[in-house]
Amino acid sequence: MTTESLVLEIKKKQSFLCIGLDVDLDKIPKHLLQEEDPIFAFNKAIIDATHHLAVAYKPNTAFYEAYGIKGWMSLEKTIAYLNSNYPEIFTIADAKRGDIGNTSKMYAKAFFEDLGFDSVTVAPYMGKDSVEPFLSFKDKHTILLALTSNQGAFDFQTKKVNGDALYNEVLRTSKTWENAKNLMYVIGATKAEYLSKIREIIPDSFLLVPGVGAQGGNLKDVCKYGMTKNVGLLINSSRGIIYASSEKDFAKAAAGKAKELQSQMQQILSK
C-alpha cells in the first residue's frame, strides 16, 4: 500500500487508529475455545466489528509464535482475511526483526511477499545493512523502533550519543539509508513531549504510536506535538480494545472502545 492510500483512508474514516491483535488464549472469551481455530475466530470477529473505525491492524507475531505451527496458521489466516475482505486496511507485522543482510532479506520476503503484510517492525541495533533489505520492497513499509513505550527504553534509547539521545541518532542516521522514504518509526506515547524534537528530525514520516490506553499515553498530547499535515500518526491500542469484554459480546464491546478512540480522533482532525 502507498502512503497516499493510507492518508486517504485516514481522511475518509476520520480515524488513525491501529488495533493490535495480540491474542492470548487465556484472555479470549471461553466460548471461542470450542472453535477449530479460536485465535482466528477471535480476530475475524474483532475485525468485522471494528474495520470501519480503524485504518490499520497490527498482529504482534510473538503471540502467534507462542502457539507454534497452529499459531502461524492463525496468523496466515488473519492476514489473508484482511487482504481479501478489507484491502483498504494497512497491515503491520509487529515482529521487531533485524539481522545481517542476507537474513533480513529472508525476513522481508516472509512478511512482505509470502504473508502479504504492508509493513513490518524492525529493530535498529544492527544498523544500515540489517534494515536496507526491508526498504527495497516497493510500496512496503519498514517501521523502525526508535523510542519504545516500555520502561526499558531508558536503558539505552535515551542515552546520549553525540550529545543527543540514541533514538534521535537512530532517526538521523536512518534518514540517510537507501529508500529511506519507506521508513516509518515506532515512537511510544508515554513520552509525548519528546515529539517536538522528533518532528524537527523527521517532519513528515509516519509514526506508529503504542502506549495509548493500557500503557498510559495521552492522545491529545501526542497529536499536539506529533501530527503533520498528512496526519502522520497511527495510534495503536491493543488490550484496551480487544479485551473490552470477555463475554459473548466481546466484538461489540471492542467496537465500542474503538468508537471512543475514533470519536476523539475525529474531533482532533476537525480542528
Add this chain to the structure above:
Amino acid sequence: MTTESLVLEIKKKQSFLCIGLDVDLDKIPKHLLQEEDPIFAFNKAIIDATHHLAVAYKPNTAFYEAYGIKGWMSLEKTIAYLNSNYPEIFTIADAKRGDIGNTSKMYAKAFFEDLGFDSVTVAPYMGKDSVEPFLSFKDKHTILLALTSNQGAFDFQTKKVNGDALYNEVLRTSKTWENAKNLMYVIGATKAEYLSKIREIIPDSFLLVPGVGAQGGNLKDVCKYGMTKNVGLLINSSRGIIYASSEKDFAKAAAGKAKELQSQMQQILSK
C-alpha cells in the same frame, strides 16, 4: 542445559564449534528437493555427519520463517531431532527477538518450552524489561546481541555512550539485570582486538562468536583475546560448513570443514 554441562562437552570433544543451520533451498543439493521435507533432510544429514565435532547448533529462524508453515515444521523437526538423538548438544534459536515484557515472555515460552531450545538470541535495544522475561527460565540461556559482525555494527553499536562504546554499555548494564548469570553475548569475530576490553567487563560469560569463515574473522585472535579458563567461547560457522559441497557428498564435505575447525580448536585448547 547448564553451563557446566556445556563446558564438559567442550572439553570432551575438544571443540567449541557451533554450526549454523541457515538452510536456503536454493543452496542445498538438488537431489534433496525430492524429499518430503528437504530442509529437515538436509539438517539431519549435516547433524549426523558433524555432531561429534560440534558442541552447538544454531538454526537462524529467518531461514525457516521464510518458508512459512512448512519452514516452521522443519524447524520443529530439527530441534526435536537434536534433543532426542544428541541431548548433549547445546541448541541456539538465532531469533534476535525482544519486545515489551509480556510479549517477550511469549517468545521465551515459545523457544524454551514449546520448541525446547537451550538458548535464544535477543536484541538489547528495548532494555531490561524486554530481556528479563527470557532470563527467568532455569538452565536456559539468553544470548544478547552486543557487537555484531556486520558492517552496520558501526552505525550504533560502536557509538560513544558515557565515554565508551554502546556495546560495552550494553554489557555493563545487562550485568545488573535479574538472573544475569543466564546471559551470554554475541560478539562478532571481525573485531577480535575489542575482546580484551570486553573481557574486562564480562570476564566469565560465554560469547557466541559469528564471523569466523564467511565473514572473515580470525580464530586465533578471537581465542587469544576472548578465551577464559572455562573456554567461554562458541565459534559459529554456517555457510563455510553446511555449503562445503552442493553434491551428494555434502554431509561428508561439511564434516571435513567442521573437522578442520575442530582440529584448530583442539590445538588451541592443548596449549
